[in-house]
Amino acid sequence: MSDVVRLEFRNVSMRFVEATGQSLTAVAGVSFSVRDGEVVSLIGPSGCGKSTLLNIGSGLYAPSEGEAYVDGERVEGPNAHVAFMLQKDLLLPWRTIVENVMLGVEIQGLPITERKRRAQALLENLGLAEFLDRYPHQLSGGMRQRVALARTLAVDPTVLLLDEPFSAVDAQTRIVLQRELAQTLKRAAKTALLITHDLLEAVTLSDRVLVMSRRPGRIIDEIQVDLPGRDDPIARRHEARVNDYVSRLMDRLDIGHDSLNTAGASA
Amino acid sequence: MNSAAKNSLIRKGSAASVVLLIVFLAAWQWGPGLLGIPSFIVPPLSMVYDEFFRMLHVNHLMTHTAITAAEVLAGFVIGSLLGAFIGYVLGMSPTAEFALSPYILALQIAPKVAFAPLFIMWMGFTVYPKILVAILIVFFPIMVNVLSAIRTVDPDLINLARAFKATRAQIFWKIEFPASMPPLFAGLRIGSTLAVVGVVVGELVGGNMGLGYLLSFGEGQANTPMVFVTILMLTLVGAVAYLAVIVIEQRVLHYLPTRAFGGV
Numbered sequence: 001m002s003d004v005v006r007l008e009f010r011n012v013s014m015r016f017v018e019a020t021g022q023s024l025t026a027v028a029g030v031s032f033s034v035r036d037g038e039v040v041s042l043i044g045p046s047g048c049g050k051s052t053l054l055n056i057g058s059g060l061y062a063p064s065e066g067e068a069y070v071d072g073e074r075v076e077g078p079n080a081h082v083a084f085m086l087q088k089d090l091l092l093p094w095r096t097i098v099e100n101v102m103l104g105v106e107i108q109g110l111p112i113t114e115r116k117r118r119a120q121a122l123l124e125n126l127g128l129a130e131f132l133d134r135y136p137h138q139l140s141g142g143m144r145q146r147v148a149l150a151r152t153l154a155v156d157p158t159v160l161l162l163d164e165p166f167s168a169v170d171a172q173t174r175i176v177l178q179r180e181l182a183q184t185l186k187r188a189a190k191t192a193l194l195i196t197h198d199l200l201e202a203v204t205l206s207d208r209v210l211v212m213s214r215r216p217g218r219i220i221d222e223i224q225v226d227l228p229g230r231d232d233p234i235a236r237r238h239e240a241r242v243n244d245y246v247s248r249l250m251d252r253l254d255i256g257h258d259s260l261n262t263a264g265a266s267a
Numbered sequence: 268m269n270s271a272a273k274n275s276l277i278r279k280g281s282a283a284s285v286v287l288l289i290v291f292l293a294a295w296q297w298g299p300g301l302l303g304i305p306s307f308i309v310p311p312l313s314m315v316y317d318e319f320f321r322m323l324h325v326n327h328l329m330t331h332t333a334i335t336a337a338e339v340l341a342g343f344v345i346g347s348l349l350g351a352f353i354g355y356v357l358g359m360s361p362t363a364e365f366a367l368s369p370y371i372l373a374l375q376i377a378p379k380v381a382f383a384p385l386f387i388m389w390m391g392f393t394v395y396p397k398i399l400v401a402i403l404i405v406f407f408p409i410m411v412n413v414l415s416a417i418r419t420v421d422p423d424l425i426n427l428a429r430a431f432k433a434t435r436a437q438i439f440w441k442i443e444f445p446a447s448m449p450p451l452f453a454g455l456r457i458g459s460t461l462a463v464v465g466v467v468v469g470e471l472v473g474g475n476m477g478l479g480y481l482l483s484f485g486e487g488q489a490n491t492p493m494v495f496v497t498i499l500m501l502t503l504v505g506a507v508a509y510l511a512v513i514v515i516e517q518r519v520l521h522y523l524p525t526r527a528f529g530g531v
């Protein structure tokens with residue numbers, strides 16, 4: 001991990017105009033940065049603007065105020081430095097697994113042989129070598145999420161934005177997938193921002209956890225996770241101090257609720 | 268469903284179908300006589316059978332069938348292409364949809380077959396007015412299905428493609444167009460049967476060609492068996508069109524999980 005900043009939000013605010021014509025402030029004055037190779041989790045109550053931040057980071061939304069930077073460049077639209085993965089796998093049912101993984105590189109115009117090579121290598125790493133030519137409906141939910149991860153990695157982004165990637169899979173599969181993600185991130189030395197509601201997932205997978213308040217979302221705390229083995233979340237689960245971190249996050253989220261009642265009234 | 272259970276279902280189902288067919292044909296042959304229904308109301312099977320061969324020689328049945336089939340094919344293909352094309356254009360341009368929707372709605376509500384006399388006045392006793400009625404009637408279900416398919420593509424899928432820096436054309440060809448295939452084929456199935464309706468109405472209204480003409484000719488002669496034969500031939504034309512759509516659909520939509528017996 002170096003000190004190069006890969007992802008940065010500077011004083012980002014986002015207002016939406018609702019159907020009723022009222023404006024809604026989803027996030028307000030958010031600033032943070034993620035260094036090269038770092039995995040940072042973002043937690044906060046539902047509706048506090050986590051996904052909004054992810055959309056700003058991936059260039060799909062333009063922030064109302066402030067700006068986002070990826071690799072030192074201001075984000076002004078979708079760009080090849082970032083790739084995202086959502087709770088929904090978003091696999092295209094008419095494409096085989098390997099074709100799904102190639103979607104991004106195909107759009108970006110890589111030669112077909114290189115596309116194939118990358119997709120196959122990624123799928124093999126994720127234990128899906130036998131499934132290259134299957135269709136998504138023939139795979140389990142956990143396997144489909146793995147394919148989605150491979151598709152995200154195939155474009156070789158420097159920053160991965162992950163929005164509750166495992167919240168739709170069963171608890172046991174989730175643990176396996178968490179370990180695969182952790183190992184993959186470590187091996188490829190990727191930088192990642194992970195949105196999650198699972199506090200244990202946040203602690204076991206990341207170097208740092210950012211806590212957001214209720215809407216309008218602000219960063220209200222930042223916790224450095226000083227535990228060994230970021231590439232092995234299963235081993236990390238056995239660390240005694242994991243519970244301390246989790247309870248601290250729970251506390252912080254409660255404080256978030258309280259501060260909302262005052263902050264929300266004035267917004 | 269495992270394959271053994273599936274096979275046994277197929278076997279039992281086909282056996283039942285065959286039995287049903289035999290019962291139906293027997294009832295047709297002897298039912299009218301037993302119930303005292305005169306043969307000019309419901310002619311027994313054997314009479315219809317004989318009439319079929321008589322019509323083959325005397326009335327050029329196959330020529331008329333071929334004309335109707337060709338009109339159905341032309342109307343269906345042109346109507347589908349137009350419907351799909353306009354559906355995609357409107358789907359990609361909300362402004363165009365907004366501007367055109369009142370007219371489209373009005374045309375959709377208007378009974379399309381009512382245009383048949385008008386088209387015949389315009390184009391005379393040719394094949395063209397019949398094809399035109401078929402085009403008009405086929406157009407709407409396909410356009411509506413394509414339009415709503417484009418409208419309902421998961422926005423997250425579009426965003427996924429956008430995040431990979433896809434151009435508008437790439438989003439269309441890689442996401443929207445393939446996503447519209449199942450509803451397009453649902454529209455094509457409906458369209459294939461409607462095309463026959465459009466053509467027959469056109470032929471009934473004017474001209475001396477096609478199965479629709481034979482229908483009114485048979486009616487004029489009070490030849491009930493002839494009307495029966497013609498209805499059967501029309502059903503055959505419709506069935507072939509429908510099956511053709513299904514065969515193509517199964518090739519195009521091969522990636523969908525096989526529906527047990529939603530087949531037809």
Ligand SMILES: Nc1ncnc2c1ncn2[C@@H]1O[C@H](COP(=O)(O)OP(=O)(O)OP(=O)(O)O)[C@@H](O)[C@H]1O
Pocket residue numbers: 016017018024026044045046047048049050051052053215
């Ligand atoms: N495109 C949009 N138009 C209008 N309002 C939006 C839009 N996107 C998000 N919002 C609003 O912004 C707020 C934050 O939404 P966001 O999806 O970022 O929350 P979140 O923190 O990801 O929540 P969750 O944990 O439930 O996923 C919500 O109130 C939401 O209704």
Ligand SMILES: [Mg+2]
Pocket residue numbers: 050051052163
């Ligand atoms: Mg969200």
